[in-house]
Amino acid sequence: MPEKIFEPxxxxxxxxxxxxxxxxxxxxxxTAIDNQTxxxxxxxxxxxxxxxxxxxxxxxxxxxxxxxPTEGTILLAGQDMAPIPPNKxxxxxxxxxYALFPxxxxxxxxxxxxxxxxxxxxxxxxxxxxxxxxxxLEKFAKRKPHQISGGQRQRVALARSLAKAPKLLxxxxxxxxxxxxxxxxxxxxxxxxxxxxxxxxxxxxxxQEEAMTVASRVAVMDDGKIVQADTPARxxxxxxxxxxxxxxxxxxIIEGTARRSGDGYEISHTExxxxxxxxxxxxxxxxxxxxxxxxxxxxxxxxxxxxxKRNALRGKIIDIAYLGNISTYHVALPSGQIVKAQTANTRRxxxxxxxxxxxxxxxxxxxxxxxxxx
Amino acid sequence: MRRAVLILVPYLWxxxxxxxxxxxxxxxxxxxxxxAIPPYTPTLDLSEGWAGIKAFFGALDFENFWFLTxxxxxxxxxxxxxxxxxxxxxxxxxxxxxxxxxxxxxxDHWRPTLMLLVILPFWTSFLIRVYSWMGILSNEGYLxxxxxxxxxxxEPLTILNTPIAVYIGIVYxxxxxxxxxxxAALERMDGSLLEAAEDLGCSRLSAFWLVTIPxxxxxxxxxxxxxxxxxxxxxVIPSLLGGSQTLMIGKVLWEEFFNNRDWPVASAVAVIxxxxxxxxxxxxxRNEQKxxxxxx
Numbered sequence: 001m002p003e004k005i006f007e008p009x010x011x012x013x014x015x016x017x018x019x020x021x022x023x024x025x026x027x028x029x030x031t032a033i034d035n036q037t038x039x040x041x042x043x044x045x046x047x048x049x050x051x052x053x054x055x056x057x058x059x060x061x062x063x064x065x066x067x068x069p070t071e072g073t074i075l076l077a078g079q080d081m082a083p084i085p086p087n088k089x090x091x092x093x094x095x096x097x098y099a100l101f102p103x104x105x106x107x108x109x110x111x112x113x114x115x116x117x118x119x120x121x122x123x124x125x126x127x128x129x130x131x132x133x134x135x136x137l138e139k140f141a142k143r144k145p146h147q148i149s150g151g152q153r154q155r156v157a158l159a160r161s162l163a164k165a166p167k168l169l170x171x172x173x174x175x176x177x178x179x180x181x182x183x184x185x186x187x188x189x190x191x192x193x194x195x196x197x198x199x200x201x202x203x204x205x206x207x208q209e210e211a212m213t214v215a216s217r218v219a220v221m222d223d224g225k226i227v228q229a230d231t232p233a234r235x236x237x238x239x240x241x242x243x244x245x246x247x248x249x250x251x252x253i254i255e256g257t258a259r260r261s262g263d264g265y266e267i268s269h270t271e272x273x274x275x276x277x278x279x280x281x282x283x284x285x286x287x288x289x290x291x292x293x294x295x296x297x298x299x300x301x302x303x304x305x306x307x308x309k310r311n312a313l314r315g316k317i318i319d320i321a322y323l324g325n326i327s328t329y330h331v332a333l334p335s336g337q338i339v340k341a342q343t344a345n346t347r348r349x350x351x352x353x354x355x356x357x358x359x360x361x362x363x364x365x366x367x368x369x370x371x372x373x374x
Numbered sequence: 375m376r377r378a379v380l381i382l383v384p385y386l387w388x389x390x391x392x393x394x395x396x397x398x399x400x401x402x403x404x405x406x407x408x409x410a411i412p413p414y415t416p417t418l419d420l421s422e423g424w425a426g427i428k429a430f431f432g433a434l435d436f437e438n439f440w441f442l443t444x445x446x447x448x449x450x451x452x453x454x455x456x457x458x459x460x461x462x463x464x465x466x467x468x469x470x471x472x473x474x475x476x477x478x479x480x481x482d483h484w485r486p487t488l489m490l491l492v493i494l495p496f497w498t499s500f501l502i503r504v505y506s507w508m509g510i511l512s513n514e515g516y517l518x519x520x521x522x523x524x525x526x527x528x529e530p531l532t533i534l535n536t537p538i539a540v541y542i543g544i545v546y547x548x549x550x551x552x553x554x555x556x557x558a559a560l561e562r563m564d565g566s567l568l569e570a571a572e573d574l575g576c577s578r579l580s581a582f583w584l585v586t587i588p589x590x591x592x593x594x595x596x597x598x599x600x601x602x603x604x605x606x607x608x609x610v611i612p613s614l615l616g617g618s619q620t621l622m623i624g625k626v627l628w629e630e631f632f633n634n635r636d637w638p639v640a641s642a643v644a645v646i647x648x649x650x651x652x653x654x655x656x657x658x659x660r661n662e663q664k665x666x667x668x669x670x
Binding site: 064066085086087088091092094095096097099100101102103112113116117159161164 | 564566567569570571572573574575576577580585588589591605
C-alpha cells in the first residue's frame with residue numbers, strides 16, 4: 001500500500017491546530033502584521049520566511065504569548081489563545097540566542113520546564129535522559145552552557161523546548177549561529193526529530209534554502225503579509241508574484257504585454273524581437289502588462305540557433321559565475337536585459353564551451369517560464 | 375623582561391604603600407608606651423651597630439596583644455563591629471538591589487543619568503554629608519520637624535546617637551558600592567532568558583527567583599564585600615551619629631590613639647582588625663577570581 005502523502009491543507013475535513021483569524025498587530029503607528037488569516041495543521045513543519053522586518057518574528061511571538069494581537073484571534077486547537085499567558089500555553093519556543101540558563105548545567109536546563117510543572121523526580125529524570133538521547137547530548141549532561149560548542153548549545157536549546165512535549169514548537173532562526181556545514185547537518189536532524197516526536201514545528205527564518213529543506217509548507221512574508229503559503233516545490237515552480245519568485249532562488253524577470261494564443265499567451269517584450277510564449281491558465285486580458293519569470297536552470301545555452309523552439313533569444317555573455325558544480329551565465333540581450341542561464345559543469349573547466357563576450361542563443365520550452373501579473 | 379618590569383610596578387606600589395606601613399604599625403604594636411616623641415620605645419638606633427639592633431629586637435614583646443584580652447571592651451568592640459557591619463550590609467543590599475534592578479530595566483537613554491545620580495554624592499566631602507545627617511536626624515532636625523508637622527508623632531523621635539542613626543549613615547554612605555556591581559551584573563543579563571523561563575512555565579516572580587537572582591549572585595557578593603569590609607573599621611559614622619552608645623572598633627582605636635596617646639595598644643588593635651578583615655578580603659578575591667575564570 002502506498003504511503004499516504006502528508007498534505008492536510010488540501011483535505012477539507014482536516015482540523016487545523018492553529019488558526020489565525022484576521023490577526024493584526026500594531027506597534028504605535030507601525031503595522032507589523034496586517035490582517036492575516038491562515039491555518040497551520042498538526043504535525044506540520046511550517047516555515048515563516050521573509051527578510052528582516054517583515055513581521056515573521058512578531059507572528060511567532062504572538063504564538064508564544066509574548067505579544068498580543070491588536071485585532072483578530074489566534075486559536076490553538078480551537079481555543080482562543082489571547083487570555084492565556086506564555087507560562088500556561090502548551091507552546092514552547094527555541095530562542096534565536098538559545099537563551100540557555102548560564103548558571104545551570106545542561107541537565108538542569110532541560111529539566112527546568114519539567115520541574116516547574118511539579119512532576120515527580122523519577123519522571124523528570126526519565127524525560128531528561130530521553131531528551132539527552134534524542135539530541136545525542138548524554139556525555140555533556142553535567143557541563144555548563146559555556147563549556148560546550150555552539151552546535152551542542154543549539155541541541156540543548158532544542159531538547160529543553162521539546163522536554164515538555166508541547167503541542168507546538170516555535171523555532172526562532174534556530175540555525176543562524178551555526179556555520180554552513182553544521183547548519184546543513186542540523187537541518188536534517190531537525191526534520192528527523194520533528195518526525196520522531198510528531199510535534200508541530202513553526203520555524204522563522206530568513207534563509208530560503210533552510211526553509212525549503214525543512215518545511216512541509218513555506219509562508220513567504222513581506223511587509224506584514226503572507227504573500228504565498230505553499231509547499232516548497234510549488235513556491236519554487238509556481239510562485240504567485242514577482243516578489244516570491246525573486247525571493248526564492250535565482251530568477252530572470254522579463255516584462256512585456258500578453259496576448260492570448262492557444263493554451264497560453266504570447267508576450268511581446270522588445271520591439272523588433274519575436275514574442276515569447278508561455279503556457280498558463282492565468283486569465284489575462286490582451287495587452288495587459290505581465291512579468292515572465294524564468295529559472296536559470298531551465299534556460300538552455302547553445303552556440304547555434306535551436307530548432308523548433310518558440311522561445312529563443314540571442315545575446316552576449318557578460319559574466320560567468322563559476323560555483324564548481326554549476327556555472328551561471330549572465331547573458332545580455334541587445335535591449336540590455338540580462339537573462340541568467342545555468343549549466344551543470346559535466347566537463348572539466350578547461351573544456352568549457354563558452355567564455356566571456358561569446359555570442360550565444362538562449363532557449364526554453366513553452367512550459368518552463370511562469371507568467372505573473374504582479 | 376618587559377613583563378617582569380610591568381608586574382614589578384604594582385608590587386612595588388603594594389610594598390611601599392601597604393607592606394611597609396603595616397610593618398611599621400606591627401613594630402609599634404610590639405613596643406611599649408613612653409613619654410617621648412614618638413610616644414613609644416624602643417626606637418632603632420643604628421649608630422650602635424649590632425648591639426643596638428639586638429637590644430632593639432630584645433625589647434619587642436606581645437604585651438599589648440595580651441592586654442587586649444584582659445579588658446572585655448576590646449573583644450566586645452570587635453564583635454559589635456562585625457555585627458553592625460553584617461546588619462548594615464544586609465540593609466544596604468535590601469535598599470540597593472531594587473535600585474540596581476530599576477536602573478538595569480530603565481530605558482537606555484535614562485541609564486547614564488541614573489548612574490550619575492548614584493555617583494553624585496561622592497562629589498561632596500564625606501564628612502560634610504555625615505554632618506548633614508546630624509542636622510536631619512537630631513531631635514530638632516528636619517526629619518522630626520517634618521513628622522511633627524504631619525502629625526504622625528507628637529514627641530520628637532530620638533534617632534541621633536542611637537545604632538539606628540549609624541545604620542542610616544552606613545547605608546547612605548556605602549549604597550553606591552552595593553548598587554554598582556549589582557547593576558553591572560543585571561545589565562549584562564540577556565532579556566530573552568526571562569522570556570525563556572516564562573515560556574517554560576515560570577510566573578514572573580519565580581522567573582525572578584530562579585533566573586535573575588542567581589545571575590546577579592556575583593554582583594551581590596561583590597557589593598556585600600565592598601560594603602562589609604570598610605564598614606567593620608568605620609570610625610567617622612559611629613562617632614558622629616552613634617554617640618556613646620555605639621561600640622565600634624574604629625572608634626576604640628581612635629580613642630586609644632588620640633585620647634590616651636597609647637600608640638602601641640592602638641597599633642595592636644589595628645593589627646587584630648586587619649587580621650579579622652583578611653578573611654573576607656581573601657573570600658572576596660576568590661569570588662572575583664572565579665568570575666574571571668567563568669567569563670574567560
